[in-house]
Amino acid sequence: MDRADLSAAAKRLCRPGYGLLASDESSSTMGRRLEKAGLDGSSLETRRAYRELFYCADLGSCISGAIMFKEMLVENDSDSRPFTACLTSQGVLPGVKVDEGLEVISTGASREETHTKGLDRLEQACTEYRKQGVKFAKWRAALKVGHDLPSQTAIAVNAAELAKYACICQESGLVPIVEPEILIDGDHDIEASAAAAELVLTACFEALHKEGAYLQGLLLKPQMIIPGSDCTGPKPNGWAIAEYTLRVMRKCVPVEVPGIMFLSGGQTEVEATANLDAINRLAREQGGAPWALSFSYGRALQASVLEIWSKDQSRVAQCKQMAAALAAANGSASQGEWNG
Numbered sequence: 001m002d003r004a005d006l007s008a009a010a011k012r013l014c015r016p017g018y019g020l021l022a023s024d025e026s027s028s029t030m031g032r033r034l035e036k037a038g039l040d041g042s043s044l045e046t047r048r049a050y051r052e053l054f055y056c057a058d059l060g061s062c063i064s065g066a067i068m069f070k071e072m073l074v075e076n077d078s079d080s081r082p083f084t085a086c087l088t089s090q091g092v093l094p095g096v097k098v099d100e101g102l103e104v105i106s107t108g109a110s111r112e113e114t115h116t117k118g119l120d121r122l123e124q125a126c127t128e129y130r131k132q133g134v135k136f137a138k139w140r141a142a143l144k145v146g147h148d149l150p151s152q153t154a155i156a157v158n159a160a161e162l163a164k165y166a167c168i169c170q171e172s173g174l175v176p177i178v179e180p181e182i183l184i185d186g187d188h189d190i191e192a193s194a195a196a197a198e199l200v201l202t203a204c205f206e207a208l209h210k211e212g213a214y215l216q217g218l219l220l221k222p223q224m225i226i227p228g229s230d231c232t233g234p235k236p237n238g239w240a241i242a243e244y245t246l247r248v249m250r251k252c253v254p255v256e257v258p259g260i261m262f263l264s265g266g267q268t269e270v271e272a273t274a275n276l277d278a279i280n281r282l283a284r285e286q287g288g289a290p291w292a293l294s295f296s297y298g299r300a301l302q303a304s305v306l307e308i309w310s311k312d313q314s315r316v317a318q319c320k321q322m323a324a325a326l327a328a329a330n331g332s333a334s335q336g337e338w339n340g
């Protein structure tokens, strides 16, 4: 694919008022989440029926793309319509998670760190996904924060893999979503989170530059700058989170990148929406930002839907309404226009 097409697709994914539905939890992760809600997560049919609540909901006015797990690319809705067709008929581009999960590496740090598997077969996989109508891809690296974390080794290894992945995707005509997630687990404060994010994002963009990635044709998916989930200090409000997040993004993310699509990463639905709204309001007060500031949420677009469905699987219409309402709230927040 040429660069103009990649850039057009990336811009379309982050156009004003739109964000991404991250629905690419692997079969085992999704299975566990469904089991926890009292459902039979080991059944493909349960996983398919759950995804239908989203892919056949009315999402086209605020969701530009849906990141899918590969097993769902070949599944249909209850009327035998392919999920990919349900999405594209609403103008929602299908995307796919192309990494193959995390693997522990030895870095000498106090806690286990990981890299992401999947580079070996990536080129071949991207070619196949393109033929299936997929337009963009996601690769997630996960970095822990702690007194000696993330280690230099983990930062360098994950940055190099993200850059290689991005270039392979672009050569295959897929827009890469580059996701270096700073994990929420731990008792670190917001300063430590900001410091870790700066190191990680700087290394990622250095590696992307070195590999020759085309920045206009990719999207960044970072964590917001928030304290660890076990942090005992005072909880920062949305404005503080917005200030830290914008400061780090302005320092580390080149202006050529069209969009920053935050993950929700352990925040509640309301927190994720309120914080995205605050980020966009503050960016506006500061005279604007060079990139779109939007969402690529998983749990923050799904939790309430799963809660309804787990109580009564016949409440399909109510679940779809909830999916659309969560998406719409975040569409508003991505413009700093959420009314709580």
Ligand code: 13P
Pocket: 022, 140, 179, 263, 264, 265, 266, 296, 297, 298, 299, 300
């Ligand atoms: P959360 O928004 O639930 O963190 O999921 C986003 C995602 O895709 C993580 O890889």
